[in-house]
Amino acid sequence: MNNKKVYIAYTGGTIGMKPSEKGFIPESGYFKEQIAKLPEFESPDMPQIEMNEYEHLIDSSNITPEDWFKISQDIESRFEEFDGFVVLHGTDTMAYTASALSFMLEDLSKPVIVTGSQIPWSQMRTDARDNLITSLMLAANYEIPEVGLFFHNRLYRGNRSRKLDASGFHAFQSPNFPALAEVGTKIKVNEHLLLQEPAKKLKIQKIVPPKVVIVSLFPGFDAQMLESVINSGIQGLVLMTYGMGNAPSDDPALLKVLKSASQDGVVIVNCTQCYKGSVDMCGYETGHALLDAGVVSGFDMTPEATLTKLSYLLSCKLTTEEIKQKMQSNLRGELSR
Numbered sequence: 311m312n313n314k315k316v317y318i319a320y321t322g323g324t325i326g327m328k329p330s331e332k333g334f335i336p337e338s339g340y341f342k343e344q345i346a347k348l349p350e351f352e353s354p355d356m357p358q359i360e361m362n363e364y365e366h367l368i369d370s371s372n373i374t375p376e377d378w379f380k381i382s383q384d385i386e387s388r389f390e391e392f393d394g395f396v397v398l399h400g401t402d403t404m405a406y407t408a409s410a411l412s413f414m415l416e417d418l419s420k421p422v423i424v425t426g427s428q429i430p431w432s433q434m435r436t437d438a439r440d441n442l443i444t445s446l447m448l449a450a451n452y453e454i455p456e457v458g459l460f461f462h463n464r465l466y467r468g469n470r471s472r473k474l475d476a477s478g479f480h481a482f483q484s485p486n487f488p489a490l491a492e493v494g495t496k497i498k499v500n501e502h503l504l505l506q507e508p509a510k511k512l513k514i515q516k517i518v519p520p521k522v523v524i525v526s527l528f529p530g531f532d533a534q535m536l537e538s539v540i541n542s543g544i545q546g547l548v549l550m551t552y553g554m555g556n557a558p559s560d561d562p563a564l565l566k567v568l569k570s571a572s573q574d575g576v577v578i579v580n581c582t583q584c585y586k587g588s589v590d591m592c593g594y595e596t597g598h599a600l601l602d603a604g605v606v607s608g609f610d611m612t613p614e615a616t617l618t619k620l621s622y623l624l625s626c627k628l629t630t631e632e633i634k635q636k637m638q639s640n641l642r643g644e645l646s647r
Contacts, residue, residue, distance in 0.1 A: 314357040314450035317392040317549060319384050321377070322367035323400030325438045326425040334430055336367035344431050350443055357450035359395070369424075370400025370407070375517040375621065378410045382514040385415065385422060389512055394421040394449025396442070401426050401473060401481055404459060405614040408468030412457040413616075413622040414515050414643045417508040421454040424468060425461060428479055436480045437462065444493055452499050455507040456643065458490055465491035465499075469615040469644040471584070485586040486610040486646065490593050505643050522622040524617060526550035526644060533563035538569065546577045546620045548613060549605065555580045555589030556596035572604025575630050579622075580636055581608040581616045588646070606634045609645045 320326060324342030327334035350356060362384065368377060372408055385395050399407055408424045415422065425445040445460045457468035459482060466484040474483045491499045521544040541548070549568075551557045552570060556581060557590035558564060580589050580600055588610035591597035601607075608616045619641070623633045640647055 311631045312355055312357045312450065314394075315392045316394045316396060316449045317385070317388050318358050318359055318361040318396045318398060318446075319369075319381055320321050320361055320363045320398045321381060322364065323370055323426045324430055325400075325425075325442070326367070328432055329430075336369070337369070337516060338363065338365075341431060345442070348439070355441075355447075357446055359446065361391075364415045369398070370403040373400075373403045373407060375410070375519045378407060379514075379516045380547060381407070382411060382414045382516075386512060386514050389420070392420075394454075395423070396445045396449050397422065397424045398442070399424050399426050401428060401461075405471045405473055405482070405612065406440055406618060408457055408459040408471055408614045409612070409644070410517060410618040410622070412467075412469040412644070413619055414517060415457060416513050416515055417510040418457065418512060419455045419507050421449045421452065422457045422468075423449050423454075423465070424457065424459045428477060428481055444497075446614050447497070448491060448499075452491070452497075452509070454490065454499070454504060454590060456490075456505045460491075463493040464489045465493070467503075467643055469618075469642055470612065471641075472612050472614065485612070486588070487643075515622065516625060517618070517621050518625045519591045522546035522548070522617060522621050522624065524548040524550060527552065527557055531558070531564070533561060534566050536564065537567045540571045540576060544576060545624050546579070547571070548579050548581050548608070548616050548620065549600075550581050550583045550613065551589070551597075551600070552583060554587065554593050554597060555582055555591045555600065555607065556594050559596040559598050559599040565599055568600065568605060569603040576632060577620060577633050577637065578603075578605045579608045579616055579620060580605050581611065581613055606637055609638070609647055611645045615644045
């Protein structure tokens with residue numbers, strides 16, 4: 311028998327829902343009963359598993375930083391007992407959770423793999439079975455010292471992942487970084503891409519819900535709207551800009567609002583609206599204007615990683631300048647620099 315042990319944190323999501331007259335719903339104990347019937351769990355190749363079904367199963371649309379902390383605490387409390395961890399989660403905010411966990415779980419030395427499904431386990435054409443079984447095999451048998459997101463035969467770095475498709479099985483991609491593992495008839499782990507295993511012991515940093523917002527520019531954007539958002543008392547702003555990080559350079563009102571906010575201690579990070587690519591504020595005058603206003607580059611980070619990283623850093627005891635510096639530094643493989 312396989313002597314590896316994997317801990318499953320079942321937080322909720324489509325994967326474990328059951329059919330009802332009102333559509334698919336979560337129900338306590340239902341998913342545990344379903345997977346107990348799976349013959350693959352009797353295979354000698356299957357690791358020993360323990361599942362913790364959360365008392366309140368979460369629809370991922372309702373996920374909060376408090377839930378991220380609960381998941382982190384759950385993993386930390388069982389960390390020495392298990393070889394790897396699988397977090398079952400809804401797909402809608404899975405990329406946010408995978409990104410947040412990558413920052414909160416400091417000095418992570420074992421695999422933490424977030425997965426779920428587009429169709430519930432109970433249905434004939436479900437993708438849940440393959441996603442769960444392969445995630446368990448990866449968590450048990452491979453030294454992957456980071457948070458990953460596994461979906462449809464690909465293991466991605468959690469903080470590089472984005473949901474691409476609302477209903478397709480190939481729902482997630484990693485636009486600016488290769489897959490950590492590719493699964494076919496064999497499992498191929500791209501070991502050269504993995505983060506190095508830390509020498510320190512795992513610790514967790516709670517994300518205290520800060521006042522951070524994402525604002526996307528569009529033609530005709532009114533600077534007064536942004537000023538209203540900033541005046542609401544925000545601490546951080548993820549500014550979704552055009553192309554390589556460009557914004558209107560001939561709108562003095564917009565640039566004045568950004569510069570004033572930056573001088574007042576609001577951390578403003580430039581993130582591209584493009585699905586793939588990187589911010590380069592020195593490439594065009596329209597980008598350089600943001601640099602002059604005190605905006606820092608998000609390089610090729612996803613919006614999910616940018617938001618959760620900024621929230622994480624604002625929760626640490628850091629100065630504004632330290633946060634700006636770390637936003638532009640590679641902490642968990644979230645950016646290419």
